[in-house]
Amino acid sequence: GENVEQHPSTLSVQEGDSAVIKCTYSDSASNYFPWYKQELGKRPQLIIDIRSNVGEKKDQRIAVTLNKTAKHFSLHITETQPEDSAVYFCAAKRYSGGGADGLTFGKGTHLIIQP
């Protein structure tokens, strides 16, 4: 099955600086890569996603890049703000014939924005 590795487990950055979280996946058939944000005590929420036919996607201060050859994808947050503090999960999923497998999540990155 799919295996997703996520680094770092904790990331502390100064407010206003950029943050980068990296993930690698094992299944070359995976073709969908979402990122979820989970604030303390709350549910995970989708913040951005990318499909395998796209190399980069941007939404305001958030961007995701995908390198299919190397099987890794990254989340980039620019101009970080206090409300960006949360745990971020990357995930991978493949569609195989009759159905879609569930998302395989990385173990999460705790992003801390220092004032």
Place this chain on the structure above:
Amino acid sequence: DSGVTQTPKHLITATGQRVTLRCSPRSGDLSVYWYQQSLDQGLQFLIQYYNGEERAKGNILERFSAQQFPDLHSELNLSSLELGDSALYFCASSVHGATNEKLFFGSGTQLSVL
């Protein structure tokens, strides 16, 4: 509010017991997913249902079972509970269960096995 409802919010039980977690998906969503979240394992996919039928299975133990009913709500049954089953159990839903659909998560059921 995601529109996905999970009950109960908290559950405390003893080893060896059996519990049932309930999930009501967003209105119009046909697919329901169950995930287990623990500190050491992160978010683990357990099982997915689509319109009443099992669609995909992940790391779900044999002691665990689930079903989706005609009204599309789902239940996750956990039996012969062990200390290690203590975790936050999330239900999520999506419209068709397709690969690139956004998942909407419920607020979770915190299970404590003592």
